[in-house]
Amino acid sequence: MTNRDIAQAFNELADLMELHEADDFRVRSYRNAYLTLRKVERPLSELTDRELQALRGIGPAISKKIRELLSTGRLKNLEEMRAQTPPGVVEMLNIAGFGPKKVRIVWQEMGISDVGELWYACNENRLAAAKGFGLKSQEALKHQLEYYLRSRGQLHYPTAEAAADFVGAWLTGRLPGAFVAPTGEVRRCCPVVSSLDILVGYNGDLSPALSSETLKVERIEGSVYYLQLDGQTPLRLFHCRAEAFGSQLFETTGSAEFLQAFYTAFPSLKNTQLRLEQEIFQRAGLPFVPPELRENTHAVEQAQSGNLPHLITNADMRGVLHVHTTWSDGLHSLRDMCLYARELGYAYIGITDHSQSAFYANGLKPDRVLAQMEEIEALNAELAPFRVLKGIESDILADGALDYEQELLEKFDFVVASVHANLNMSLEKATRRIVKAIENPCTTILGHPTGRLLLSRTGYPLDWDAVFEACARHGVAIELNANPHRLDIDWSLIPKALHYGIRISINPDAHSKEGLHDIRYGVLAARKGGLSAAQCFNAAEMWQREERRG
Numbered sequence: 001m002t003n004r005d006i007a008q009a010f011n012e013l014a015d016l017m018e019l020h021e022a023d024d025f026r027v028r029s030y031r032n033a034y035l036t037l038r039k040v041e042r043p044l045s046e047l048t049d050r051e052l053q054a055l056r057g058i059g060p061a062i063s064k065k066i067r068e069l070l071s072t073g074r075l076k077n078l079e080e081m082r083a084q085t086p087p088g089v090v091e092m093l094n095i096a097g098f099g100p101k102k103v104r105i106v107w108q109e110m111g112i113s114d115v116g117e118l119w120y121a122c123n124e125n126r127l128a129a130a131k132g133f134g135l136k137s138q139e140a141l142k143h144q145l146e147y148y149l150r151s152r153g154q155l156h157y158p159t160a161e162a163a164a165d166f167v168g169a170w171l172t173g174r175l176p177g178a179f180v181a182p183t184g185e186v187r188r189c190c191p192v193v194s195s196l197d198i199l200v201g202y203n204g205d206l207s208p209a210l211s212s213e214t215l216k217v218e219r220i221e222g223s224v225y226y227l228q229l230d231g232q233t234p235l236r237l238f239h240c241r242a243e244a245f246g247s248q249l250f251e252t253t254g255s256a257e258f259l260q261a262f263y264t265a266f267p268s269l270k271n272t273q274l275r276l277e278q279e280i281f282q283r284a285g286l287p288f289v290p291p292e293l294r295e296n297t298h299a300v301e302q303a304q305s306g307n308l309p310h311l312i313t314n315a316d317m318r319g320v321l322h323v324h325t326t327w328s329d330g331l332h333s334l335r336d337m338c339l340y341a342r343e344l345g346y347a348y349i350g351i352t353d354h355s356q357s358a359f360y361a362n363g364l365k366p367d368r369v370l371a372q373m374e375e376i377e378a379l380n381a382e383l384a385p386f387r388v389l390k391g392i393e394s395d396i397l398a399d400g401a402l403d404y405e406q407e408l409l410e411k412f413d414f415v416v417a418s419v420h421a422n423l424n425m426s427l428e429k430a431t432r433r434i435v436k437a438i439e440n441p442c443t444t445i446l447g448h449p450t451g452r453l454l455l456s457r458t459g460y461p462l463d464w465d466a467v468f469e470a471c472a473r474h475g476v477a478i479e480l481n482a483n484p485h486r487l488d489i490d491w492s493l494i495p496k497a498l499h500y501g502i503r504i505s506i507n508p509d510a511h512s513k514e515g516l517h518d519i520r521y522g523v524l525a526a527r528k529g530g531l532s533a534a535q536c537f538n539a540a541e542m543w544q545r546e547e548r549r550g
Contacts (some may be wrong), residue, residue, distance in 0.1 A: 002043075009075050010030045013077060018100035023382050036058060037066075045070050065077070088113045088117070089506050096144055096211050102133070116456015116543065119145045121481070123511060124141070124324070125331050125512070147461070157484055162299060164196060167196075168213070172491045175210040178200055181198045181249055182197065187253045189292045190528075191454055195423075201248070212226040215235070216228045224237070235525060244275070246278070246280065249392040258297065259460075261296075268459050277437060289525065290534075293308075310533075312532055312535075317536075318348070319389075322505075323516070324352065326351050328358070329361035330512065336471040337349065337516075338386070347387065349386075351372070351376065351391055359384065363395075394418070397416060414445065417440070418448055419448075420451070438467070438476050446479060449489050471497075471502045477504065477537040480506050480529075482508045482520070484518060504529075506537075
């Protein structure tokens with residue numbers, strides 16, 4: 001082990017001991033050992049015990065632990081502390097500026113046990129009122145978390161899209177006349193992007209755009225440049241001649257499965273040199289296949305049979321549902337959220353603050369539900385014809401019941417039923433729980449059905465046939481949670497839901513005015529699943545309570 005590795009082991013041990021509120025003296029001794037050992041230039045393996053103990057803060061006990069690390073590569077004390085701590089909590093300690101004391105608060109007092117959940121808690125403003133935090137520190141932590149998540153090598157779609165837009169502007173500004181476009185997973189609008197790909201059609205030297213620290217070339221393989229964007233985000237740049245840009249855009253956009261199916265059906269179109277991508281589809285006698293659909297063979301089959309869906313667009317969305325306000329854990333007032341939704345052109349908004357069991361999110365007790373309903377009625381009188389719907393995001397309790405008595409539930413215009421706790425049930429138990437919630441006659445929408453957080457939490461397993469059958473039988477829509485860190489239900493399940501005749505509700509789960517814009521990411525994911533406006537619950541101009549249950 002290197003000196004750095006050994007020093008870091010003591011630093012981690014100090015962090016974990018402080019996290020578990022161990023003896024302060026021992027924590028300080030390990031922290032001091034870290035500070036000393038990281039500065040030692042001579043390899044520790046070459047030092048005698050006497051020389052080790054001559055170092056500041058290194059006594060016999062720590063010297064013994066250094067020998068243990070050198071001989072075994074492990075430290076028993078450290079492994080014991082790791083065993084007592086969820087891996088996600090250990091990972092939180094790697095976030096700059098987020099020390100053991102604050103990690104302990106979010107873990108022990110807020111029940112947050114991994115980095116993705118922590119980011120989402122920031123997004124829901126749960127840390128703003130927590131002990132030792134505040135709105136400013138919450139925002140700072142959120143930025144640190146976004147940086148940390150990027151360093152994992154996979155990107156949430158908005159981060160990848162922003163990076164691709166920046167690179168595109170950078171290249172076009174330095175390569176006059178170049179054709180530049182994002183391609184691959186970014187162009188297909190994949191919720192998680194593992195490879196950030198850009199295509200450049202340019203009959204010249206690319207070096208004027210690549211000779212800086214902004215885009216740093218790591219290696220070149222043929223016409224593919226492997227780069228680092230600002231020394232942080234890996235990037236692949238595909239270079240072709242301008243007259244072949246369309247063919248290369250097609251070739252680099254589609255998944256391997258899609259391309260194999262297409263070229264099997266149209267072998268003569270492989271290795272073409274066409275300027276416009278549309279020409280490839282014209283030569284095949286097919287309609288243009290939107291990039292979002294180019295994931296598998298199904299899109300080729302649909303195009304050949306003339307059954308490509310007419311995909312939903314942002315302009316089709318008429319109402320925004322699943323919105324939180326300062327009544328629970330939102331950042332902006334009910335009035336502000338309504339006015340902003342109207343300003344964005346929506347015809348209605350559905351307010352769904354958290355229900356009473358979500359105590360961590362200032363969930364509404366029955367008396368506060370009734371008080372909020374009065375405020376909504378006043379806003380409806382003021383803002384007509386814009387409509388404010390009385391809703392709730394009701395926790396689905398462990399036994400599948402909703403969070404209020406039926407008499408109160410019946411007062412809402414609609415209910416989003418969501419799981420927020422007890423996420424580790426077996427498939428059978430989790431499915432029974434969800435199905436029971438769907439069967440409640442007040443349930444309108446099943447919210448973020450698996451509870452997943454992209455790049456962090458996979459979500460609980462479900463028997464989807466049982467869930468879909470229940471939704472179809474009881475007229476319950478399924479949410480596509482448009483928050484780009486959720487995008488739950490997954491787009492790949494949408495075709496099966498549509499087969500059952502279930503409508504999809506594209507909801508932002510907004511906790512601020514800015515969160516309303518997340519609907520766009522939900523629309524992109526819905527397009528990947530082949531959703532049309534007619535199949536979208538809130539693309540309708542308005543819906544009535546009595547229509548919900550068929």
